[in-house]
Amino acid sequence: MSASSDVGYHAQRQARWHYGEVAFWLIVLACGFLFPTRYLIMTDILRLALFTMSLDLILGYAGIVSLGHAAFFGVGAYAAGLLALHGIVKEPVLALIVAGLAAMVLGFATSFLVIRGVDLTRLMVTLGIALLLEALAERFSNITGGTDGLQGIEMQPIFGEIPFDMFGKAGFFYSLAVLFLLFLFARRVVHSPFGLSLRAIKNNPLRAAAIGIPVNRRLIAIYTLAAFYAGIAGALFTQTTAIASLDVFAFERSADLMLVLVIGGTGYLYGGLIGAVIFRMLQEVFSTITPQYWQFWIGLVLVVIVLVGRQRLHRWVLYVPNLVIKQVAGRKAVVAVPESDA
């Protein structure tokens, strides 16, 4: 093999699909048929996964920390809610895109505030923006319904064909389709030169600029894209629950998001999905056992995760899947190799 094609081969190494990934998505799809009574919670996980993927794009790849990602989620949620409530855009898929674009516009506008400064500053500026939006939504209650939220949202069937049902089946497959499409897109983006340049910026912005990368422009671009993703997640939320209330902007939502991503691991896109599953399942299990004190046990799990070490934990958790995959694939393919974070 010539050096050049060798280089090409290795450069594409990460971009190639692994068996493990295919298996992962097949399992997700299978869940839709295996647990017909749990569509709601599964839809919730999918939404959260999409939302987390959005944070992963900026945190895991570009190294921008944010405690206010709920701002975009919220804008998407209210946009979708208002579109449906006032019958402006009736078809859900179309409304989803419009809502995503609304969040994207906000993302673009606020990106200029966020690219300045160090981590802590970013954390607080993003947080501040989300809290301001929450306060605004509260103040303009004639539009947003204030603390009561938007009331009486009724969703039209998807493509005019598939209605949302009470059991959440349509909602689940709809969310899964959206998540998968956006995942494919994100996967493509992160393996492009653009995606790699983000990792370079995260690693060393000084050097990144010194090889000609327009650092700010790249950061603005990814932040805007992430806002779009978060907006879509928010819109999915409204469409599948028919609710949009103030807490879509809440600090807790952004904070939980951070936890989910960190649990799942940053910088390989699957972190959001895995983290969402783990986090929601834990919540569900603990709050069923003890509705009052479930937070204690979640807290304990977080503490243990950190003390044991996430890397090690991932190795344990993925030990069996990796074993199987090695058998099937016959080579050293690994389900997920979480990278270190910021």
Next chain:
Amino acid sequence: EDTVKVGLILPMTGGQASTGKQIENAIKLYMQQKGDTVAGKKVEIIVKDDAAIPDKTKTAAQELIVNDKVNFIAGFGVTPAALAAAPLATQAKIPEVVMAAGTSIITERSPYIVRTSFTLAQSSTIIGDWAVKNGIKKVATLTSDYAPGNDALNFFKQNFTAGGGEVVEEVKTPLANPDFAPFLQRMKDAKPDAIFVFVPAGQGGNFMKQYAERGLDKAGIKVIGPGDVTDDDLLNNMGDAVLGTVTAHLYSAAHPSQMNKDFVAAYKKAFGNRPGFMAVSGYDGIHLIYEALKKTNGDTNGDKLIEAMKGQKWESPRGPISIDPETRDIVQNIYIRKVEKVDGELYNVEFATFEAVKDLGKTKK
């Protein structure tokens, strides 16, 4: 199938947790006292925490209905939560028993909703009427800026100004508000006869402490309002500044009936503190469920249960109450109370009663 399942969705964590706990406690107490079988069926309570976040409420309700196949959903700490579950109650045709949330519109959102708590219109209008009749002419208002706060404010103003009173200052405070100092200073500067206050249960203590600190009590400015601000849950902890506060409310732990005395004693014994109005709403809520089941003879058909609930009348620790057959909302006495010291403890002592008050929010519309 001989169990009846009640899905109880309450804020058990987060800022509203004490509401959830009072209701859960009261229900436990009721079931201890009355046994867990009614009309030959065993009653099973499934508690879910929604942290007062509506989408969690909705998911919880949906899960309860679809997976646990509950026959009732109940609880609901805040209005958005109660509203979020409404379409599900309608679709699933099962009763939704609202035990805390207090905005008027709730019961209109589904024919399956009944309420055993109160509406803010009930107490706010009454205190408005009472104030004008008792020589309070100028009032400054301080209300939390969210739907219940606005309800309280509007209903109060409506009756108070109709009676010839004047609102000299109107301040809405943010819902999450750590410090009342600047708002109270505004109140003080406006020199009213009284302040009308509505803050969510829990913040009452902060308010009263700072009211006293700023010397508004000494300046002769009284506190009036719906009873949330002097919730029994917290009252004893507020210090002597609350003495003389006049509120209109549905329940006081000092309500002089024998039934209430027993209730308070039992509750204290079981959980160590005094029951508040949330506890009594939960107590009555589970009572209503029991009574409905008795009436249908254990039939769990939702339509039948709702029919059975309409028009129920009973004696509660708070006094005589009933369910309005038309609106499915509660009809109850509203008491005017003043904070006094009884046996070294602070209590809301009732001194006037407005009987069988309906939800004025709806009757007016």
Next chain:
Amino acid sequence: MSDLLAIEALRAGYGEAVVLPNMSLRLAEGQVLALLGRNGTGKTTLINSIVGVTRRFSGTVGLAGTDVTALRPDQRARAGIGWVPQERNIFRSLTVEENMTAVAQPGPWTVEKVYEMFPRLKERRSNFGNQLSGGEQQMLAIGRALTLNPKVLLLDEPTEGLAPIIVEELLKAIGTITRAGGICSIIVEQNAQKILGLADRVVILERGTIVHDAPSAALKADPSVLERHLGVAGAAAH
């Protein structure tokens, strides 16, 4: 006994990796030792092991007759080890002066004396560590080690990035300090020629083991040793 520093059968490294398999080295009062060797042969590891920031598997380190093997790095430093790390490790959020006062110990070397030696530092005394030029950082690292008033001075490539004239002065100064102050020094250096004039003794490492240990005069007389072990015959080659 007059050996200030005594390393006996020291086995050290990082994590599971052993870099120094079996190191023994003694250094007497007033001696300057030049430590040479190619990249990655363990010079820094040896220095760091004396400081105590590597992993020790076995063996002992003695300082002025007492065994300091069991001591933590900070205790060793207070017992008399002064360290100029290869990466300089200036405390970035401390000013030049604080960098020294934070670690200073009583003795003849005061901040003022360091300023005398490096007037440049005095001019920059209230700059923060991360606002110094590369060479100024190097000077500060040396000054900082001196204010510890050590018995054993360990300098890991101290001339790197310094102007030739400063290098000259610095090396002279180290010689004077060592001989007059009753201490001993180890200098790690890339450029053998620079240091042969100063050092009393030269030790060459290869894969963590001493392959040559002789008075520097001998080495000056026979440059082929350098050629053999370091791959260059010093600067004279070009």
Next chain:
Amino acid sequence: MTAILTNLFDGVAYGMLLFVLACGLAVTLGLMNFVNLAHGAFAMAGGYVCMVLVNRMGWPFFAALPLAFVSSAAIGILLERTLYRHLYTRSHLDQVLFTIGLTFMSVAAVDYIQGSSRVFINLPAALQGQFDVFGVGIGRYRLMIIVICGLLTIGLQMVLAKTRFGSRLRAAVDDPRAASGLGINVPQVFAFTFAFGCGLAGLGGALSAEILGLDPYFPLKFMIYFLIVVTVGGSSSITGPFLASLLLGIGDVAGKYYVPKMGPFVIYTMMIVILIWRPNGLFGRTAAR
């Protein structure tokens, strides 16, 4: 005029309250570069200790205050020695995860032990009410907070800027390995500082209970405020957070008094504007390359 002065006083007092709560965090986050989101939990611990001592055991308030400090510091040192010390070298995200976990645990634990209702500490009569100075209402309790905070700030600033301990601490944070190789007992410095930060939090919790109230959700509810103060102030000194607290306190009170409708916006807007103007906080050192 008196209205302005009264508001100024209230603003200063509120600012001081924010400061006393946040200055422990300024120590752990600003100086040790450790993201301790469980800061509020230590504050809550101090508050509850003080409450139990005063309300249940009848201790005098001023005797209980130091104990709030001591008990939080003791919990702090216990956790530092057992858990926290493993995390200094970990990424900030790990620290966030860990300390949020601790916060959740503390919330649920306090809820379990003390119940979820809000409690207050019984104050001695001498601290209640207001007195008048030329028509300006001075709250006694608030005055006390101002005095305590003033002393605290001066003391802290002296220790951190003027003493060797301060620079040794910063050295240990900058480069623990080199610091220890140069004679600084890094674990000891860290443990002491951490405990001190926790103690300050405990004191803050006890002092703030009167105005903010104490309930199990305290650490979560006020976490944002702590962070705002520390980021706006900049993390390289104690005076930064001090002045930031003052600014935010006065701004918040003035905003709420003069334009109550804009109440909730004031503090966040101020924060965003300041941080965009000075990304490292008001008194942050601009990070050189």
Next chain:
Amino acid sequence: MTIALETQNLEKTFGGLRVTRDLSLKVKQGARHALIGPNGAGKTTVINQLTGVLKPNSGRILLEGQDITDLPVHKRVLRGLSRTFQINQLYPDLTPLETIGLAVSERLGHGGDWWRRMGTRNDVNDEIADLLRRFHLLDVMNEETVTLPYGKQRLLEIAVAIAAKPRVLLLDEPAAGVPESERHDILAVVGSLPRDVTVLLIEHDMDLVFSFADRISVLVSGALLTEGPPEQVARDPQVKAVYLGEEAVNV
């Protein structure tokens, strides 16, 4: 002879300290120009201004006759001005392959491409392979940069700068930390650059400077002390007094 890089009356102060004083420096096209001077003279600061990391207080910077004073860092790179850092500035988590790939993509204008995957452009691959080979990095191209030995990292640092195909290359102490036996590798690489590439070198290793440079400028306290061919500078008593000392320099 055309001037590749020029500063006109450059001024930079930190607080009250004038680190660059009225500096007017000309570097001819194709020159091998060295900038030497005592520690803290302001050499790195000059480089930082040339590349746009620091903004001068006043004065102009011209690259091939065009004013670049106000251009951001990355635009200067695209105009052909590239540098290495005194202390390695690399991407710890990226491999040499990725590091160089990025630099090449960026120069060819594919850097913002968000759809086509890395490694699917043959022209880019060829160039990466060529650079890796020239810098002896082929065998470690898939290892994360942090894990590389220092010498390799230093080579990578220079390779990245060269991947930008600079017309003017600024080297800030390229041999720092590199053992003597490997210094010559680095020099050889730099020496093998096409003659029309202009090189400005900062270095304290005089052997290296004098064996490499065809012109030397001496900077003292931010101002130019003298400038000339190596022999002349080596003999200059002023330079000896402030910088070289007594050390014999073989020119």
